[in-house]
Amino acid sequence: MEKVKEHPLENDKNIEKPKMKKEKKKDKSEEEILKLKELLGLEKEKSMRIQAEMMNFKRRKEEEVTTLKKYANEDILKELLQVSDNFDRALMMETKENAEFLKGFKMVSTSIKNILKNNGVTEIEALDKEFDPRFHQAVLTEAKKGVKEGIVIEVLQKGYMYKDRVLRPSMVKVSE
Numbered sequence: 001m002e003k004v005k006e007h008p009l010e011n012d013k014n015i016e017k018p019k020m021k022k023e024k025k026k027d028k029s030e031e032e033i034l035k036l037k038e039l040l041g042l043e044k045e046k047s048m049r050i051q052a053e054m055m056n057f058k059r060r061k062e063e064e065v066t067t068l069k070k071y072a073n074e075d076i077l078k079e080l081l082q083v084s085d086n087f088d089r090a091l092m093m094e095t096k097e098n099a100e101f102l103k104g105f106k107m108v109s110t111s112i113k114n115i116l117k118n119n120g121v122t123e124i125e126a127l128d129k130e131f132d133p134r135f136h137q138a139v140l141t142e143a144k145k146g147v148k149e150g151i152v153i154e155v156l157q158k159g160y161m162y163k164d165r166v167l168r169p170s171m172v173k174v175s176e
Contacts, residue, residue, distance in 0.1 A: 074162055077121055081160060081168060084112045116160070124159035126152045126170040135159060135166060140173040147175040 087109035094102050124135050131138060131150045136159065144153055152172045159170030 070163065071165065073119055074165075074167065077116060077119060077162060078167060080112055080116060081121075084109065084116065085157070087112065120163045121167060122161050124161055124166070124170050126155050126159060126172050128152065131172070131174045135161075135169055136172045136174075137169040138174045139171050141176045142173055143176045149175055151175045 087105055090105050091102055091109060126136055129152050131152055136152060139156055140154075142153065147153060151174065152170075153175050154173040155170055156173060157168075157171035160167040
């Protein structure tokens, strides 16, 4: 048996290596492209989440600023309520001797009440209404004939709303 001579280029490793290198390079390039596409997708998703968070943050801040502007006068109006209460108490002390002084008090009291009204402050209706802890503060209870349980039978201090918030709850006496 005679050995067949092989062609010197057939077993040459240098010929096949370039083909394999190209295939390996191609495989590596495709892998890199896939990885980069995946990274790009993740970054896009991350960017979209950050944008959504920023939009939500901006919306929350705008709502907060709007609320602050809406109720900016709340503290001043609470203090004006105390002044108004003092004028109301003074007006209840009317006698012949102080009637002239009280005319001026009535004018000032009316002015204060107009300021409160023009700024969105309204009185909470409480007398003969069902007790509601959101608007009323029960200070006393009393059994009263002919009145069912849980009805406001006396207002000890008027309560007020400021726009859609309770500025001060009504202090009331409730039937048992």
